[in-house]
Amino acid sequence: MIIKTSEFIISAVKKFQYPIDNRVEIAFVGRSNVGKSSIINALTNKRHLAKIGKTPGKTRLINFFLINNDFHLVDLPGYGYAKVSKKEQASWGKIIETYLYDREELKRVVLLVDSRHKPTADDITMYEWIKHYGYDVIVVATKKDKISNNDLRKQEKLIRETLKIPDDKKLYLFSSANKRGRDELVDYLFEDLASE
Template identity: 70%
Template sequence: MRIKQSDFIISAVQRHQYPIDNRVEIAFVGRSNVGKSSLINSLTNRKKLAKVSQTPGKTRLVNFFLINNDFHLVDLPGYGYAKVSKKEKESWGRTVEMYLTGREELKRVVLLVDSRHKPTEDDILMHTWIKHFGYDVTIVATKSDKLTKNNLKKSEVIIRETLKLTQEDKLYFFSSLTKKGKDELIDNLFLDLATDID
């Protein structure tokens, strides 16, 4: 499919601010600085659709974007920033849990991990959390341009073992810099959920 249109809808703080148009939602989540905003901007061909926070770990908003006037892409707050206080971490947890709990429109969660590093305890917890809520989860390993082919294979083994993925679990490597495999990734993330397919 082709993403022809992408529009910012709202930055929500409370549940009552979420869109209520019954469109399917696909949420993106990952550590601060994992490249979430860059990935969203790459997939939508918009340089500044998802804004990069100047202060990692500070965002506490759930951002909704309308794609092809068909479904919502949801950008969840980044986690795991070392300088964030315990209170702020709890705030992040409440924000994400509030969104994940009983959100019927949410059909898939895309968990971003850094391809150069072993998934962190926060990544493992997030993956477990998504599974606990019963959502379909896809893993995208970012910044893959930094690795050689040999190291990409090693990274895949480490990610699958650390997150306890099966061979059926979906794992994709992507670089927002080279955009290699972008069309394939778009199809795998969105095609079976979108109703207006080109």
């Protein structure tokens, strides 16, 4: 699939603020510093589409982007950022849960984990949560450029084992910095959901 156009549509917190045009949605979720905005910008080839904050936890809203005038890419708030209050963390969790609960347009959730580290308890909870709600979940390990080729296999094995990803399910390792494998990842994430 070729992404020809991408534009920011709306930031939402409450359900009534979500777009109601019945377009298919693909959501991205992950820890606050996992690089969600960076991967959205890399996949769409638009440098400033999603705002990248200097501090983790910048995305506190649900951001909707219209892709090819055909479907929405949805950037969910990051979780697990320790420097905000428990109350604020809980409110972000509620925003995510409200969106995931019974959202008919949502067809797939992309869970981003940091390829350099073992997935956290929050990552495991999120992975289980997405499956619990019945969505197709794809795991992408970000920041691939920051680990050596020797460690790639080891990290992939660690992520698979920690999240209990079945062997027949693909796990993508990707770097937003060099974008290697971008076209294949775009095809894998979107092709069967979006019309050409």
